[in-house]
Amino acid sequence: MTRKELVELIYAKQSFLCVGLDTDIKKIPQHLLKEEDPIFAFNKAIIDATSQFCVAYKPNLAFYESNGVKGWIAFEKTINYLNEKHPHHFIIADAKRGDIGNTSAMYARTFFEEMNLDALTVAPYMGEDSVTPFLQYEGKWVILLALTSNKGSNDFQLTTDAEGERLFEKVLRKSQQWGNDQNMMYVVGATQGKMFKEIRKVAPKHFLLVPGIGAQGGSLEEVCKYGMTDDCGLIVNSSRAIIYADSTENFAKVAAQKAKEVQLQMASELAKKAAN
Amino acid sequence: MTRKELVELIYAKQSFLCVGLDTDIKKIPQHLLKEEDPIFAFNKAIIDATSQFCVAYKPNLAFYESNGVKGWIAFEKTINYLNEKHPHHFIIADAKRGDIGNTSAMYARTFFEEMNLDALTVAPYMGEDSVTPFLQYEGKWVILLALTSNKGSNDFQLTTDAEGERLFEKVLRKSQQWGNDQNMMYVVGATQGKMFKEIRKVAPKHFLLVPGIGAQGGSLEEVCKYGMTDDCGLIVNSSRAIIYADSTENFAKVAAQKAKEVQLQMASELAKKAAN
Numbered sequence: 395m396t397r398k399e400l401v402e403l404i405y406a407k408q409s410f411l412c413v414g415l416d417t418d419i420k421k422i423p424q425h426l427l428k429e430e431d432p433i434f435a436f437n438k439a440i441i442d443a444t445s446q447f448c449v450a451y452k453p454n455l456a457f458y459e460s461n462g463v464k465g466w467i468a469f470e471k472t473i474n475y476l477n478e479k480h481p482h483h484f485i486i487a488d489a490k491r492g493d494i495g496n497t498s499a500m501y502a503r504t505f506f507e508e509m510n511l512d513a514l515t516v517a518p519y520m521g522e523d524s525v526t527p528f529l530q531y532e533g534k535w536v537i538l539l540a541l542t543s544n545k546g547s548n549d550f551q552l553t554t555d556a557e558g559e560r561l562f563e564k565v566l567r568k569s570q571q572w573g574n575d576q577n578m579m580y581v582v583g584a585t586q587g588k589m590f591k592e593i594r595k596v597a598p599k600h601f602l603l604v605p606g607i608g609a610q611g612g613s614l615e616e617v618c619k620y621g622m623t624d625d626c627g628l629i630v631n632s633s634r635a636i637i638y639a640d641s642t643e644n645f646a647k648v649a650a651q652k653a654k655e656v657q658l659q660m661a662s663e664l665a666k667k668a669a670n
Numbered sequence: 671m672t673r674k675e676l677v678e679l680i681y682a683k684q685s686f687l688c689v690g691l692d693t694d695i696k697k698i699p700q701h702l703l704k705e706e707d708p709i710f711a712f713n714k715a716i717i718d719a720t721s722q723f724c725v726a727y728k729p730n731l732a733f734y735e736s737n738g739v740k741g742w743i744a745f746e747k748t749i750n751y752l753n754e755k756h757p758h759h760f761i762i763a764d765a766k767r768g769d770i771g772n773t774s775a776m777y778a779r780t781f782f783e784e785m786n787l788d789a790l791t792v793a794p795y796m797g798e799d800s801v802t803p804f805l806q807y808e809g810k811w812v813i814l815l816a817l818t819s820n821k822g823s824n825d826f827q828l829t830t831d832a833e834g835e836r837l838f839e840k841v842l843r844k845s846q847q848w849g850n851d852q853n854m855m856y857v858v859g860a861t862q863g864k865m866f867k868e869i870r871k872v873a874p875k876h877f878l879l880v881p882g883i884g885a886q887g888g889s890l891e892e893v894c895k896y897g898m899t900d901d902c903g904l905i906v907n908s909s910r911a912i913i914y915a916d917s918t919e920n921f922a923k924v925a926a927q928k929a930k931e932v933q934l935q936m937a938s939e940l941a942k943k944a945a946n
Binding site: 416418454456457459460461462463466467470490491492493494495497498500501503504508509517518519520521522523524525539542543544545546547548549550551553554555556558561564565568 | 692694730732733735736737738739742743746766767768769770771773774776777779780784785793794795796797798799800801815818819820821822823824825826827829830831832834837840841844
């Protein structure tokens with residue numbers, strides 16, 4: 395999906411919500427456990443219920459890999475289902491990969507060619523040649539970790555170098571030599587609200603993928619205030635607060651309600667921005 | 671495997687070689703393609719042929735994941751085979767994972783509990799809570815990326831902070847507050863030969879996992895000169911130079927010869943160190 399298509403989708407749906415498919419067999423409603431593939435059954439129900447309120451889905455691969463082969467089967471079925479039934483959603487594999495060039499090239503082939511995903515999260519520590527293999531695909535995106543939502547983000551990401559630049563700023567700046575705002579986004583945690591101002595100094599136009607609202611405590615209003623661009627420039631993820639909002643047979647209906655609530659807030663944020 | 675057991679293994683076998691199982695369906699001998707599971711057939715033959723010359727195996731997950739579900743089946747079969755037939759080898763999943771705490775905890779459960787691996791490579795960018803979930807398992811190891819073998823290692827890892835500390839040094843220093851030399855190792859590329867001296871200033875006793883000899887051009891002699899400790903402190907990986915040394919029906923025999931050559935060099939390096 396190109397940037398133009400993504401922006402059109404956001405304004406058409408009045409939503410920049412990404413539903414995080416962090417599907418944990420221990421947290422899904424009990425009655426699904428009798429299904430042949432409970433994880434896929436859960437995902438399918440969540441997707442069908444929420445699709446009108448969101449523009450993106452983001453399965454976190456850790457949750458699937460933790461179930462080994464079975465988990466990968468559920469992951470592939472989920473991706474195939476999205477490709478077939480909901481082809482107008484932006485699909486992100488939250489994989490946080492990053493390896494030497496030839497290995498990254500293999501990942502790129504898997505995720506972009508074989509699975510037809512739109513984007514992949516990538517860790518920046520190994521530098522340019524671990525990132526560029528993902529940038530060779532038209533309409534596909536690298537989403538590079540910049541400033542994450544967790545406590546450990548303080549350990550290295552905020553380190554200031556001899557020139558006064560923090561590591562996350564260096565990642566933002568340097569990676570713009572490798573890709574551009576048509577094939578690269580950045581992960582910035584919602585828990586870092588006020589830092590969005592700093593982020594926008596270095597990356598004024600790039601789309602940001604923002605995890606951390608909901609269960610992790612970030613504020614949508616603050617993220618929009620400091621992070622929104624003229625063409626939105628944000629994809630905001632919510633996982634647990636939507637998909638695990640209810641654990642009865644009503645789970646999908648409740649997930650839809652929660653997604654709708656967020657979508658309405660988002661519509662209002664888009665209107666606020668347009669009015670400014 | 672504890673450090674004591676690993677060191678005993680190294681001296682008993684006079685080897686600190688790790689064979690990297692970077693198995694690529696496009697590079698394995700043609701005649702294996704008629705097997706039901708060519709990747710596992712290749713791994714099994716390589717493992718049986720090289721096991722006496724090495725102390726560790728390191729499958730790189732990217733190579734397996736790039737084949738989707740089939741790849742994961744081959745990966746699990748390989749791990750099961752190692753656990754059953756070669757239980758005295760140190761098994762490393764080269765996964766370069768690293769995510770927020772609850773996600774890392776899921777990875778830890780998969781790799782350490784379910785698959786019974788000895789160690790996992792982890793990327794440090796997300797900091798403490800992305801690493802510590804892996805440190806809760808007796809006899810299991812985190813191998814944290816410090817200074818990698820690729821060109822992109824210059825982009826961020828060598829950045830000097832306001833206190834004159836480089837990022838890889840900060841990773842080495844700070845992570846020693848989370849784990850110790852009994853449950854944590856570091857990845858340092860062999861292509862960074864002279865940097866081993868710098869590494870040893872910050873991490874004098876930790877084991878280092880060293881990729882990059884062979885195809886990537888690093889020198890074993892230099893690595894040992896600057897990096898070896900009194901109890902070895904090194905696991906040196908070779909992948910392509912061993913497993914793809916020959917592409918005929920003789921591939922396993924030739925791989926064994928190549929592994930033996932490296933083992934003999936390693937025995938000589940251990941003797942050199944003991945004589946000093």
